[in-house]
Amino acid sequence: MFIAIATIALLALAAGLLLSLASRRLPGESGDLVEQVNELLPQTQCAQCGFPGCRPYAAAIVEDAAAINLCPPGGEATVRRLATLLGREALPLAKTLDPAVAVIDESLCIGCLHCRNVCPVDAIVGAQHFMHTIIESECTGCELCIAPCPVDCISMKPLT
Amino acid sequence: MHRTVPRGLHQHETAHVSAPTYDLGKLHGGLRLPGHKAASTTEPVRDVPLPAQLILPLAQHVGDPAQPVVNTGDYVLKGQLLAEPDGTLGAPVHASSSGTVLAIEPWPVSQRLGEPAPCIILECDGEDRPIEATRRTAHYTELDPEELLSTILSGGIVGLGGAVFPTAQKLMQARTSSIDHLILNGIECEPYISCDDMLMRERATEVLSGAQVLMHALQIDSCFVAVESDKPEALASLAIAMTELDDERLVLKQVPTIYPSGGEDQLVQLICNREVPSTGLPTDVGCLVQNVGTAAAVHDWIIGQEPLISRITTVAGDGIANPMNVRARIGTTIADIVALTGGYAESADHLIIGGPMTGKSISTDRVPLVKATNSILVVLKTSFTGRELPCIRCGDCAAVCPVQLLPQQLHWHARADDEKKLREFSLVDCIECGCCDLVCPSHIPLTASFRVAKGRIQELADEKARAARARARFEARNSRLERDKEKREAELAQQKSSAKRAGPEAIAEIMRRKKRQSEDD
Numbered sequence: 207m208f209i210a211i212a213t214i215a216l217l218a219l220a221a222g223l224l225l226s227l228a229s230r231r232l233p234g235e236s237g238d239l240v241e242q243v244n245e246l247l248p249q250t251q252c253a254q255c256g257f258p259g260c261r262p263y264a265a266a267i268v269e270d271a272a273a274i275n276l277c278p279p280g281g282e283a284t285v286r287r288l289a290t291l292l293g294r295e296a297l298p299l300a301k302t303l304d305p306a307v308a309v310i311d312e313s314l315c316i317g318c319l320h321c322r323n324v325c326p327v328d329a330i331v332g333a334q335h336f337m338h339t340i341i342e343s344e345c346t347g348c349e350l351c352i353a354p355c356p357v358d359c360i361s362m363k364p365l366t
Numbered sequence: 367m368h369r370t371v372p373r374g375l376h377q378h379e380t381a382h383v384s385a386p387t388y389d390l391g392k393l394h395g396g397l398r399l400p401g402h403k404a405a406s407t408t409e410p411v412r413d414v415p416l417p418a419q420l421i422l423p424l425a426q427h428v429g430d431p432a433q434p435v436v437n438t439g440d441y442v443l444k445g446q447l448l449a450e451p452d453g454t455l456g457a458p459v460h461a462s463s464s465g466t467v468l469a470i471e472p473w474p475v476s477q478r479l480g481e482p483a484p485c486i487i488l489e490c491d492g493e494d495r496p497i498e499a500t501r502r503t504a505h506y507t508e509l510d511p512e513e514l515l516s517t518i519l520s521g522g523i524v525g526l527g528g529a530v531f532p533t534a535q536k537l538m539q540a541r542t543s544s545i546d547h548l549i550l551n552g553i554e555c556e557p558y559i560s561c562d563d564m565l566m567r568e569r570a571t572e573v574l575s576g577a578q579v580l581m582h583a584l585q586i587d588s589c590f591v592a593v594e595s596d597k598p599e600a601l602a603s604l605a606i607a608m609t610e611l612d613d614e615r616l617v618l619k620q621v622p623t624i625y626p627s628g629g630e631d632q633l634v635q636l637i638c639n640r641e642v643p644s645t646g647l648p649t650d651v652g653c654l655v656q657n658v659g660t661a662a663a664v665h666d667w668i669i670g671q672e673p674l675i676s677r678i679t680t681v682a683g684d685g686i687a688n689p690m691n692v693r694a695r696i697g698t699t700i701a702d703i704v705a706l707t708g709g710y711a712e713s714a715d716h717l718i719i720g721g722p723m724t725g726k727s728i729s730t731d732r733v734p735l736v737k738a739t740n741s742i743l744v745v746l747k748t749s750f751t752g753r754e755l756p757c758i759r760c761g762d763c764a765a766v767c768p769v770q771l772l773p774q775q776l777h778w779h780a781r782a783d784d785e786k787k788l789r790e791f792s793l794v795d796c797i798e799c800g801c802c803d804l805v806c807p808s809h810i811p812l813t814a815s816f817r818v819a820k821g822r823i824q825e826l827a828d829e830k831a832r833a834a835r836a837r838a839r840f841e842a843r844n845s846r847l848e849r850d851k852e853k854r855e856a857e858l859a860q861q862k863s864s865a866k867r868a869g870p871e872a873i874a875e876i877m878r879r880k881k882r883q884s885e886d887d
Contacts, residue, residue, distance in 0.1 A: 248829070249837040259840065327839040346836045 251326035252348030278303035314359035391639030420697030429455030521667035526659035553628035556721030576661030685714030685744030763802035
């Protein structure tokens with residue numbers, strides 16, 4: 207009886223020591239985890255989460271510096287997947303957003319380059335003093351180009 | 367036109383017929399369904415008279431809708447080109463009769479379950495004047511395959527088995543891979559439908575002639591004509607036509623009557639004993655499958671110079687007073703066709719375009735007959751089939767699945783929306799035949815849930831692809847900005863260092879030179 211208890215206790219101790227040693231010596235998984243979280247984000251690079259892109263937000267989530275419900279383009283589905291991956295509670299989205307693309311009113315555009323310079327995915331083409339336009343298939347609908355436009359010629363067109 | 371089939375002709379008496387099943391591959395699962403075909407095959411095919419108005423949808427094929435080449439008010443002749451394919455995949459649409467283009471506007475169509483889609487509305491003048499053949503009439507054997515393929519394309523011919531994939535493009539795709547067998551699909555495994563059966567009975571020679579044209583286009587020397595054993599008249603008629611043609615490239619194969627042996631992949635498995643790989647095509651294993659109706663349409667266009675402007679369709683079901691097969695112009699409304707056959711039965715409840723297993727329920731009979739319409743089925747108010755109960759894991763669905771999937775597993779994963787598992791269990795390979803629905807003792811609508819899950823998986827894959835592209839573009843932009851910054855810094859550093867190297871003497875010298883210049887001015 208005593209021998210049995212002692213054996214099991216010893217085994218448990220040995221296993222515990224081994225595990226704690228491994229967790230200290232072996233490289234942590236957080237690097238991979240950031241990548242996994244980033245994989246789930248929609249890559250719109252819209253910065254609506256308050257971080258300068260999807261990857262920084264992923265890093266913040268992993269470090270527990272940000273909630274998982276801050277990504278409007280990802281929607282509820284992304285929150286749900288993040289919750290499953292990280293074992294956290296699936297909170298309702300802080301702000302919802304319907305899928306849309308930006309459109310330039312080409313009759314108003316003055317060719318100032320401001321919008322082209324802020325587009326995170328290079329979806330705006332144009333040169334100084336020439337009309338700009340948005341490549342619809344590449345636009346992620348991040349709305350970053352709307353604020354810098356001095357003539358307010360950019361609007362969001364909802365995707366049906 | 368109607369061939370009389372001698373009674374009592376046994377298929378073993380003719381050399382070309384193989385005995386049933388002995389040299390066939392094996393099909394997994396499947397069901398023996400009640401045929402319900404006798405009612406519609408007693409009479410010969412009847413021609414539907416020319417209606418007052420024809421409605422010709424621009425999208426009657428897989429691919430982008432065709433673009434109209436006529437305007438409202440134009441007078442067109444029978445067989446005249448009305449719309450041309452737009453983009454890489456598509457087929458033209460021809461006028462089914464002569465008359466005036468009334469409008470090009472949305473009209474309810476069966477492809478969209480009764481929702482409107484752009485159609486050319488043609489008011490017939492009743493004269494049915496054909497357009498003069500403009501094509502040179504060289505025999506097809508004198509044409510090279512490429513030329514023949516482009517001619518087939520211009521005939522508006524699409525797969526008439528129901529998938530309506532443009533035939534010319536299917537052949538072109540097949541030409542790029544090595545093909546050794548053409549398989550003519552004369553298997554009509556769904557209950558009620560008998561249009562291919564009647565076609566083979568009455569126009570066997572034309573079907574086989576179409577097969578010869580297709581073989582020339584593909585440059586191959588082997589064609590299997592596959593017909594189910596429940597169609598002895600069609601088999602006999604084909605056998606006679608083969609004896610007359612005396613073409614040893616054609617071989618008639620009789621296959622057992624099991625649903626869904628008429629599926630493309632299943633047929634290849636049966637006839638050639640080759641398994642089409644997951645998400646692959648029959649061309650991957652050296653086979654090309656064409657419907658017998660398509661072969662007849664190819665004959666009509668290449669030899670008879672008539673584009674695809676009519677087809678045979680089955681009008682059947684308990685809700686039809688006189689079930690029969692009719693030949694109707696493309697564009698005739700379902701209401702007109704049903705009226706010709708003698709109208710609806712008293713307790714007719716709802717209309718299905720296609721067969722009872724894979725057809726679509728339509729709420730209006732104003733929709734026109736299109737190239738895909740192989741059957742008009744009207745059924746009675748169905749008695750309550752049973753309440754959906756939880757899955758008891760009996761495994762009956764797995765036993766009948768012709769693709770050897772595990773529907774009960776897929777059912778769980780579809781309910782849990784587990785995309786990874788659905789992929790793992792090859793949901794994409796489901797052919798939506800409906801066998802699992804039929805055998806399920808708990809009356810679970812499995813096929814419907816698989817259709818929904820398939821759509822969701824596709825959506826998710828699209829979303830992933832979009833995210834990957836956005837990410838690649840974002841990273842490319844960041845690395846470009848980084849590169850520009852480094853370059854600018856390097857330039858600045860070089861300017862600084864060259865100024866430093868020159869020392870204060872040089873700077874003073876430059877300043878003196880500047881001053882002199884300004885004094886000279």
